[in-house]
Amino acid sequence: MVYRGKNVATKVVGTDPVNWNGSNISQKGAILGFSDKDDPNLVTKAAGNSSTAAVYLHNCYEGLGRIGSVAPAYVTLGTPWAYAEVKNNITIVSSDGGSFGGMNFNFRPDAIKFDYKRAHFENPNDKKANRNDNEAASVVAYLWKGSYTNEQKVGYNGKAETMTDRDRFILGTMQSTASPDAKLIAEINAKIEGNAADWTSKTIEFTYKDNTTAPEKLNVIFCAGDYFGDQKQLGVGNSLTIDNVEFVYYHELTNLTYGGKVYTPNADGLVEISDAAYDANTSLEFAVKGVGATVEKGAYNPATHEMTLEVRGNDFAFNSASKTVYTLRFKSDAQVAAPELASLSISGVSFTELKAGQTEYTLPFAYNPGLVFQGTANGTATVSESVYDNAAKTHTVNVVDATSNKTTKYVFSFTEAVADAASGIYDGALSVVLTNSANVSVPTALNNASINVTKNANGTINLAINNFSFGGIPVGDIFVSNVPMNADKIEKTRRTILMTAFNEDGTPNTDCLGWMMGALPVEVSAELNTTAKNTLASIDIITADNPMLSQMFKGIHVDFVPFTVKGNLLDDSFSSRQYYENLTVSGHVTKAASKFLQINNHFFDPNNNNQECNLPMSFLDLSKAIVDANVTMDDIMAGAPKANNTLVYLPAGSTIQAANAIVDSKATNFVVNDQVAFHAPKAFTATQVSYDRAFKFGNGYVSSFVLPFAMNTTYVDGKVYKFNAVNGDNVNFTEVTGQLKANVPYLIVANSAKPFSTALAKEVEIEATPETMEVKADNAPSFAHIGSYNTTKVTSENGTTYYGYTGGKFVKANYGTLNPFRTLIKATGTTATQFSLKLDGEVTGIIGVNTELGKVDVYNLEGKLVRSQVEAATALQGLEKGVYVINGKKVMK
Structure with missing residues (x-):
């Protein structure tokens, strides 16, 4: 409804909310004598927010002829009114409107709270009308007593009449006559900016002019436009939906x-x-x-x-x-004292600075979330675990007395680390020895890591290892705090730590084991080279007092060495240990650290009846490392199997002289152990060479070989043959005279057990190991004579067939193992079961034979061993038809 003057009937349009009155535009047409049946409603009912209904305020355009404007949609607890002065029934000269009066009200609310939705240019009834997407909606409320009056024109070309308690009169933006007791007590004149497609809650506080006087009246206005603004700027289609309006009273x-x-x-x-x-x-x-x-x-x-x-x-x-x-x-008469700390240790070190009544302390060392605070309290109070704050860099310890329901909070701040020559990153590698409850110890292979050393204001240092793990399990960050150091050396020192880990967003990473393990004592020792920034250190993590952890591990020992490693890390399927097949070292190799170079290359496996495991390295490159003068070859090879072909490349100028020690690309003595893996990453020369293989000889016995050095047949005690052709079911080899090449496979009919002894007595050049070692047939490139320096398992399948020499013939091997320094024939596109061997055109009729492929075991499907260590090529001969298992694979005969 809208008031249009004393003698003009009030036009009621639509349905207003109870106790509220809404604006409408129907009076415009009525004023001018036209029908208003098609006028849109400014105030309508809408779906509520968890309520029966809400009020929808929608600015709309109203026009008759050339007379038209956007009308504001608003609801008020007072009475809406409107005025228009129209000239010649065409032109609006001036207009006004708003709300007067309100409702009786004696309370003093602190705020008004409501839910709303807001939209601009929403379903405009005339898209050509003024659009204003920046217009704010309005919330107006005021409390007052007394009355405010003035003359006001109302209606269509209406005359002035006395209006009481118009909104602008009360708020003081227009002149009026106030009664003696009139007073504006509180007001709200707020804007709602932007849009809100979903229901949004808003609370707006009253501004009190007088917070002691009780009001008599109240008016609240919600408007879809700028209620007190320029009417010409009203935006068509701008809407405001209001629900759940209530006053808030603070207490x-x-x-x-x-x-x-x-x-x-x-x-x-x-x-x-x-x-x-x-x-x-x-x-x-x-x-x-x-x-x-x-x-x-x-x-x-x-x-x-x-x-x-x-x-x-x-x-x-x-x-x-x-x-x-x-x-x-x-x-109380007998006041219970606040609970206090009776004693406190920080990271296992007694804190002696506790003072009665003092609850805030600054410690002279650096902050870390893994610091452990442990204490006792007076009386029946208990001490909680400390609460870290990574942002504030504090730890808080709460002492709680449940009897008196009192808590005393102790806050510990820290001092930033200071600059020092010892501070910095110490690169190296670490190995973890895990000892289980049965007292079985298993070390891990070296993995590169860093220790971050920082200096505290009190002269102690901190040692930090980030992302620590063992057994493939992530544990967390190690931080050993407040450790004394003398002359760059840390004697065995015990501290208590908590290994922590955090996600990128700063929350604890609970997938890491450190949180679960809780506080643990550790013992640390180290010798720091503060100039070169490397260290030999050890950490013992003591598990005895941790019920969960002690069931898994009797001890966890960490060794940190002053060098980094790079190499081919392999898994031994038998023992489930990792080891390095080769290793290149950078950094500082000391006598004490050298024993870690070949961890897990030779050991007796306690989990498999102490079976000896030999996993030799092919090479150990120390040429870029600093090796202390007191380090011997025995130190370097301490972890190696007895039978090995490990080449040790030493730094320039090294005085170590031992078998397979290479300095400046020269070795005094090069020893080759037969059927042990070999690999030379770099060429070198050797003054003396020995090869311990004993060849069978006599009766034209044929053997194969491949060696990493060249020699002349003049000094070979026997005839050497090279693969050159395949004719029918014959593989042809021709004799070689003159120079034999390194890393090329050959056959030999030896005249003695040591046919190369004369040749190896001279200085020999050992060539770098190539990726492949093979000789292809001149007339059949799909056939190749191949050699290997590794123990190589072969399987004839997928169009590739392997042939091992036996009984004067090369016989197909379904499964087998080619041992180091031996050869075989590899063919593609053929499945022939055997080929005869021709040496210089003559088929051999050798009685003695040498099977170059290793032996295999044969099992039936029940797992019973039916043949042990038989030649792979003839493993199933003489057995009944059926399915057997060889080298872990099922084979059907």
């Missing part, structure tokens, strides 16, 4: 004053006045949040030394839930 105790001292309630509503006993003659003064809020005191309880307060909102008489209850706790 909160800010503080109280007792005996001249100010006390503040805690989050649980408790006011501790533990330093003053209750005295009825001592006044209590209250500061509350809530205009019109009142405080009701309860009676003092001498048994508990407590008093209850109720802070009631201004609407308490009609809403009994509008209150907050507080408890005042006074000093």
Whole structure:
């Protein structure tokens, strides 16, 4: 409805919310004498937000002829009114409108709260009308007493009449006559900016001009446009949906004053006045949040030394839930002392600076979340685990007395690390020895890691290893704090640590084992080279006092060496250990650290009846490392199997002279152990060479070989043959005279057990090992004579067939193993079962034979061993038809 003057009937359009009146545009047509049946409603009903209905305010355009404008949609607790001065029934000369009056109201709310939606240019009824996407919606509310009057023109070309309590009169933006008791008590004039497609809650506080006088009247206005703005800027289609409007009455105790001292309630509503006993003659003064809020005191309880307060909102008489209850706790005759720390250790070190009544301390060393605080308290109180704060860099320890319900909070701050020559990153590698409850110890292969050393203000240092893991399990960051160091050396020192880990967002990474393991004692020792920034260090993680961990590990020992490693890390399927097949070392190799070079290359496996495991390295490259002068070859080879062909490349100028020690590309003595893996990454020369293979000889016995050095047949005791052709079912080899090449496979008919002894007595050049070692037939490139320096398992399948020499013939091998320094024939595109061997055109009729492929075991499907260590090529001969298992694969005969 809209008021149009004393003598003009009020036009009611649509349905207004109860106690509210809405604007409409129907009066325009009625004023001019036209039908308004098609006029859109500015105020309509909409779906509520968990309520029966909401009010929808929608600015619309109204026009007759050339007369037209956008009308504001608003609802008010007062009376909407409108005025228009129209000239010649065509031109609007001036216009006005708004709200006057309101409802009787005597309360003093602190805020108004409501839910709303907001949109611009939403379903405009005339898209050519003024569009304003930046227009804000309006929320206006005011409380007053008395009356404000002035003359105001109302309606179509209406005359002036007396209007009482117009909005602008009360708010002081237009002149009016105020009654003697008139007073604006509180107001809201707020904007709602932007859009809100979903229901949004908003609370707007009143600004009180007088917070002691009770009001008599209230008006609230919600408008889809700028209520007090320029009407020409109203935007067509701009909408505001309002629901769940309510007043908010605060009822909160800010503080109280007792005996001249100010006390503040805690989050649980408790006011501790533990330093003053209750005295009825001592006044209590209250500061509350809530205009019109009142405080009701309860009676003092001498048994508990407590008093209850109720802070009631201004609407308490009609809403009994509008209150907050507080408890005042006074000093008793026999006051229970606040719980305190009786003793404290930090990272396992006794903290001797505790002082009665002091709860804040600054420690002279650096912060870390893994620092461990452990303590005892007086009386029946208990000490909680410390709470770290990575942002503030503090640890907080709470001492809790459940009996008195008191807690004392101790806050520990820290001092930043200081600059020092010892500080920095110490690169190296670490190995972890895990000892289980059965006292079986298993070390891990070296893995590169770094220790970050920092210096504390008190002269101690901190050692940090990030991303520590063992057995493939991520554990977390190790931080050993406040460790004394003398002359760059740390004697065995015990500390208590918590290994921590965090996600990128700063939250704890609970997938890491450190959190679960809890606080653990550790013992650390180290020798630091502060100039070269490397260290030999060890950490023992002591598990005895950890029930969960001690069931898994009797001990966890960490060795950190002053060099980094790079190499081919392999898994041994038999023992499940990792080892390096080759290794290149950078950094500092000391006598004490050298024993870690070949971890897991030779050991007796306690989990497999102490079976000996030999996993030799092919080479160990120390040429770029610093090797101390007191390091011997025995130190370097301490972890190697007895039978090995490990080449050790030493730094330039090294004085170590031993078998397979190479300095400046020269070796005094090169020893080749037959059927042991070999690999030379770089060429070198050797003054003396020995090869321990004993060849069978006599009766034209044929053997194969491939060696990493060249020699002349003049010095070979026997005839050497090279593969050159395949004719039918014959493989042809021709004799070689003159120079034999390195890394080329050959056959030999030896005249003695050591046919190469004369040739190897001279200086020999050992060539770098190529990726492949093979000779292809001149007339059949799909056939190749191949050699190997590794133990190589072969399987004839997928068009590739392997042939091993036996009984004067090369016989197909379904499965087998080619041992180091031996050869075989590899063919593609043929499945022939055998080929005869021709040496210089003559088929051999050799009685003695040499099977170059290794032996295999044959099992039936029940797992029973039916043949042990038989030649692979003839493994199934003589057995009944069926399915057998060879080298882990099923084979059908």
